[in-house]
Amino acid sequence: MMFELIYYSTASPDLSENDILSILENSRDFNSKNEITGCLLYHNNEFVQLIEGEEEAVKKLYAKIESDKRHNNLIIVIQDNIAARSFKNWSMAYYKPTTAAAENLSELLFKLNFLALSQLAEKPTDASKFFWYISTLLLEEK
Numbered sequence: 001m002m003f004e005l006i007y008y009s010t011a012s013p014d015l016s017e018n019d020i021l022s023i024l025e026n027s028r029d030f031n032s033k034n035e036i037t038g039c040l041l042y043h044n045n046e047f048v049q050l051i052e053g054e055e056e057a058v059k060k061l062y063a064k065i066e067s068d069k070r071h072n073n074l075i076i077v078i079q080d081n082i083a084a085r086s087f088k089n090w091s092m093a094y095y096k097p098t099t100a101a102a103e104n105l106s107e108l109l110f111k112l113n114f115l116a117l118s119q120l121a122e123k124p125t126d127a128s129k130f131f132w133y134i135s136t137l138l139l140e141e142k
């Protein structure tokens with residue numbers, strides 16, 4: 001059984017493109033060694049990240065990410081068991097959407113926000129499916 005966690009956060013004001021590149025470089029190394037896969041979206045100073053793998057590994061990684069000063073206001077939208085990975089070939093896929101795709105991302109953030117606030121997160125599959133749908137759209141844009 002696999003486990004997934006999705007959170008969103010606000011990037012620290014002084015975060016640069018280079019910071020993101022170095023986060024990704026480290027992440028891909030660490031994640032592949034720890035059989036973690038997932039996807040990171042970045043838009044308008046907001047991150048949305050999906051992490052999947054063994055439950056213990058995912059939770060340990062999240063604890064590290066949570067204390068990272070390069071972002072704050074982390075809100076977990078979902079954490080639950082999953083039957084299969086959504087990003088099995090990606091140690092950490094990264095999307096910084098173009099303006100057109102950003103509308104979809106705004107919609108995603110809106111929906112995630114809504115899910116978190118209304119505690120609809122009990123319906124995890126909806127959020128995961130939506131995340132997957134948006135990521136696929138963004139991926140197709142490339």
Ligand SMILES: Cc1cc2nc3c(=O)[nH]c(=O)nc-3n(C[C@H](O)[C@H](O)[C@H](O)COP(=O)(O)O)c2cc1C
Nearest residue numbers: 023026027030031047049064065066068070071092
């Ligand atoms: C938005 C964001 C996403 C991150 N995602 C990952 C990740 O998927 N994997 C990873 O190893 N580190 C990730 N990091 C970096 C970790 O927070 C941390 O810096 C890294 O794991 C090194 O921690 P350590 O020096 O305590 O080993 C992320 C950081 C940020 C700000």
